[in-house]
Amino acid sequence: MKLPPLNALRVFLVAAEHHSFTKAGETLHLTQGAVSRHIQTLEAHYGLPLFVRQARGLTLTPEGVALFPAVRDAFSRIEAASEAISRRSRELRVKASPSIASRWVLPRFTQFRNRYPDLMVSLVTVTGFDPNFKSREYDISFQACETQEPGLIYHRLRGARFVPVASPALFKDKPRPTMEQFLDYPLLHPSHEDQFWSQWFALSGMNPGSSIEAYAFDTLDLAITAASRGMGITLAEESMIADDLANGTLVQLSDVALVTSWAYYLIYPQELATLPSVIAFRDWALSEFSDTPPLQDTL
Amino acid sequence: MKLPPLNALRVFLVAAEHHSFTKAGETLHLTQGAVSRHIQTLEAHYGLPLFVRQARGLTLTPEGVALFPAVRDAFSRIEAASEAISRRSRELRVKASPSIASRWVLPRFTQFRNRYPDLMVSLVTVTGFDPNFKSREYDISFQACETQEPGLIYHRLRGARFVPVASPALFKDKPRPTMEQFLDYPLLHPSHEDQFWSQWFALSGMNPGSSIEAYAFDTLDLAITAASRGMGITLAEESMIADDLANGTLVQLSDVALVTSWAYYLIYPQELATLPSVIAFRDWALSEFSDTPPLQDTL
DNA sequence: GTTTACCATGCGTAAAATTCATGGAGCAAT
DNA sequence: ATTGCTCCATGAATTTTACGCATGGTAAAC
Numbered sequence: 001m002k003l004p005p006l007n008a009l010r011v012f013l014v015a016a017e018h019h020s021f022t023k024a025g026e027t028l029h030l031t032q033g034a035v036s037r038h039i040q041t042l043e044a045h046y047g048l049p050l051f052v053r054q055a056r057g058l059t060l061t062p063e064g065v066a067l068f069p070a071v072r073d074a075f076s077r078i079e080a081a082s083e084a085i086s087r088r089s090r091e092l093r094v095k096a097s098p099s100i101a102s103r104w105v106l107p108r109f110t111q112f113r114n115r116y117p118d119l120m121v122s123l124v125t126v127t128g129f130d131p132n133f134k135s136r137e138y139d140i141s142f143q144a145c146e147t148q149e150p151g152l153i154y155h156r157l158r159g160a161r162f163v164p165v166a167s168p169a170l171f172k173d174k175p176r177p178t179m180e181q182f183l184d185y186p187l188l189h190p191s192h193e194d195q196f197w198s199q200w201f202a203l204s205g206m207n208p209g210s211s212i213e214a215y216a217f218d219t220l221d222l223a224i225t226a227a228s229r230g231m232g233i234t235l236a237e238e239s240m241i242a243d244d245l246a247n248g249t250l251v252q253l254s255d256v257a258l259v260t261s262w263a264y265y266l267i268y269p270q271e272l273a274t275l276p277s278v279i280a281f282r283d284w285a286l287s288e289f290s291d292t293p294p295l296q297d298t299l
Numbered sequence: 300m301k302l303p304p305l306n307a308l309r310v311f312l313v314a315a316e317h318h319s320f321t322k323a324g325e326t327l328h329l330t331q332g333a334v335s336r337h338i339q340t341l342e343a344h345y346g347l348p349l350f351v352r353q354a355r356g357l358t359l360t361p362e363g364v365a366l367f368p369a370v371r372d373a374f375s376r377i378e379a380a381s382e383a384i385s386r387r388s389r390e391l392r393v394k395a396s397p398s399i400a401s402r403w404v405l406p407r408f409t410q411f412r413n414r415y416p417d418l419m420v421s422l423v424t425v426t427g428f429d430p431n432f433k434s435r436e437y438d439i440s441f442q443a444c445e446t447q448e449p450g451l452i453y454h455r456l457r458g459a460r461f462v463p464v465a466s467p468a469l470f471k472d473k474p475r476p477t478m479e480q481f482l483d484y485p486l487l488h489p490s491h492e493d494q495f496w497s498q499w500f501a502l503s504g505m506n507p508g509s510s511i512e513a514y515a516f517d518t519l520d521l522a523i524t525a526a527s528r529g530m531g532i533t534l535a536e537e538s539m540i541a542d543d544l545a546n547g548t549l550v551q552l553s554d555v556a557l558v559t560s561w562a563y564y565l566i567y568p569q570e571l572a573t574l575p576s577v578i579a580f581r582d583w584a585l586s587e588f589s590d591t592p593p594l595q596d597t598l
Numbered sequence: 599g600t601t602t603a604c605c606a607t608g609c610g611t612a613a614a615a616t617t618c619a620t621g622g623a624g625c626a627a628t
Numbered sequence: 629a630t631t632g633c634t635c636c637a638t639g640a641a642t643t644t645t646a647c648g649c650a651t652g653g654t655a656a657a658c
Contacts, residue, residue: 003309003374003377003378003381004377004381006305006306006308006309007305007306007615009305009377010302010305020635020636021635021636022634022635022636030615030616030617031616031617031618032635032636032637033616033617033618033619033636033637033638034615034616034617035636036636036637036638037615037616037637037638038615040637046381046384046385046388047385047388047389047575048384048385048387048388048573048574048575049573052573053623053635053636053637054624054625054635055623055624055625055634055635055636056624056625056634056635057635058635058636061570061573062570062571062573063384063387063388063573063574066380066383066384067380067381067384069380070376070377070379070380070381071377071380073373073376074372074373074374074376074377075302075373077369077372077373077376078302078303078308078369078370078373079301079302080369081365081366081368081369081370082302082303082345082366082369084365085345085347085362085365085366086345086346086347088347088362089345089346089347089362271360271361272361274347274348274351274360274361274362275347275362276346276347306646319604319605320604320605321603321604321605329646329647329648330647330648330649331604331605331606332605332606332607332647332648332649332650333646333647333648334605335605335606335607336606336607336646336647337646339606352604352605352606352654353604353655353656354603354604354605354654354655354656354657355603355604355655355656356604357604357605599658600657600658601656601657601658602655602656602657602658603654603655603656603657604653604654604655604656605652605653605654606651606652606653606654607650607651607652607653608649608650608651608652609648609649609650610647610648610649611646611647611648611649612645612646612647612648613644613645613646613647614643614644614645614646615642615643615644615645616641616642616643616644617640617641617642617643618639618640618641618642619638619639619640619641620637620638620639621636621637621638621639622635622636622637622638623634623635623636623637624633624634624635625632625633625634625635626631626632626633626634627630627631627632627633628629628630628631628632
């Protein structure tokens with residue numbers, strides 16, 4: 001394959017569009033002389049003239065006419081593909097469950113955006129997990145999970161640890177309840193399915209019986225919000241309540257923590273592992289969210 | 300329109316095809332280091348990697364995969380168009396009537412081919428004249444004509460002048476015939492239609508009567524060939540018999556020349572006027588065939 | 599451990615692109 | 629004709645870029 005000088009072709013294209021070397025030079029931020037030389041190079045390559053130079057204006061020779069649409073199409077094809085792939089490097093869609101989104105990601109999100117102002121980061125909070133990223137609705141996902149799918153890269157962030165918390169207003173002037181006194185208050189369940197409270201009591205050596213008066217919530221986030229409004233005592237994932245404990249909205253009622261068998265992971269498809277946006281977000285998330293020092297990346 | 304560095308794109312294409320910078324370098328007659336730098340340039344332009352470098356071999360990132368077909372298609376489009384237009388500059392189809400072809404063009408043709416060995420010149424000897432070159436079967440034409448069509452460029456070569464010639468063998472030991480004795484020999488007509496002999500005799504002040512014993516031929520060439528074989532006396536166009544007179548195959552029997560109202564022209568379409576092959580052939584033909592010094596080209 | 603086969607990179611040089619300044623050709627208006 | 633204007637072409641100098649060379653590093657294979 002013997003291609004003509006490609007940069008000269010680019011100049012040819014612009015010159016042919018403008019019917020002027022001078023205007024082409026302005027468009028390309030070149031002098032008129034440089035344009036002239038590029039065209040000469042191209043004409044020498046083909047051994048024939050591409051433009052008819054007249055004092056009144058520039059016209060294409062039949063060969064120039066034949067060349068023009070091919071060059072235009074070829075370059076617009078390259079341009080389109082380039083645009084497509086460079087957009088992928090500037091956009092990042094992060095998926096998180098509502099709880100993780102509002103309690104983990106959002107509080108720290110502006111920090112990330114400030115560090116990478118050119119990156120268009122969006123937060124997707126679909127519930128349910130598309131395990132193979134087949135829907136392509138997001139690029140990287142915060143996810144609590146136990147199994148690993150092939151083709152995906154998993155970075156463990158931290159194990160989930162649940163501790164009992166409540167609003168200090170719940171107790172008014174009374175002293176904080178001991179473990180045994182928890183049952184005097186409404187127990188808020190952060191899940192409809194998992195029996196977090198039963199497991200936690202078992203861990204503490206208690207058996208409060210099966211009839212625990214309680215409200216159950218859809219998400220961990222909602223249970224925490226309810227607790228912070230004084231509705232009762234809930235089990236909250238430690239990493240989600242740092243702010244609330246710090247500003248006194250919630251108080252931790254015990255050091256006994258229920259450690260579940262699953263952990264939170266940051267997950268993304270292997271084929272996105274080379275994207276700078278994915279790499280940047282991963283590195284940031286690991287340093288922010290992990291409970292262990294950053295590991296050597298397996299990549 | 301902001302295009303990526305085009306030469307780097309070319310290198311990317313070859314490297315992607317070979318899955319190797321080293322092999323790409325060999326193909327492109329570059330060192331491996333130069334290829335590496337081109338790819339770096341391209342990756343810096345996009346801000347993302349296009350190749351995954353492994354010790355075992357090179358693979359494309361998803362972005363590289365997306366870019367590859369676009370670049371391949373774009374360059375092959377340019378290549379096809381380039382091939383089409385540069386072929387036009389290397390080929391030239393010359394049209395001439397059989398007489399002009401065999402008596403004018405062919406004897407001098409090798410001279411032209413030797414001067415432009417890269418040019419593929421072919422001689423087309425269709426009879427009949429496609430006045431607007433619409434059939435596109437030939438690029439430039441030798442043609443005797445009186446009228447001019449718009450869109451075509453005409454270069455006058457020479458007027459047609461007919462003189463009587465015959466083979467010296469026709470007269471054996473007898474002296475060459477005078478004008479009045481021509482009728483003792485067969486008169487060969489170079490045309491079925493035109494009454495060249497009647498016009499020539501009229502020019503000479505003779506009236507031989509309407510019943511001239513004669514053979515008529517389809518072309519000027521055939522009549523000359525017949526005369527050179529001793530079949531009789533013919534009227535021959537001067538420029539066609541230079542060789543025969545020089546080597547004694549034919550002898551000229553009179554200085555009286557019949558000058559017709561038409562002339563021979565070299566004709567080609569205006570849109571081919573910029574082709575180097577057309578220009579080269581035109582200049583050569585004018586210097587070889589013209590009976591006047593070269594004119595300033597009107598183009 | 600050693601070799602091998604890659605790609606990356608610092609540095610010096612060669613080549614190419616670009617600018618600047620100037621010249622020349624065709625056209626239009628005076 | 630003459631002048632002025634608008635383009636493109638071009639010689640020379642300069643800046644920029646590409647390239648080769650030699651070397652270094654890394655991961656797999658022997």
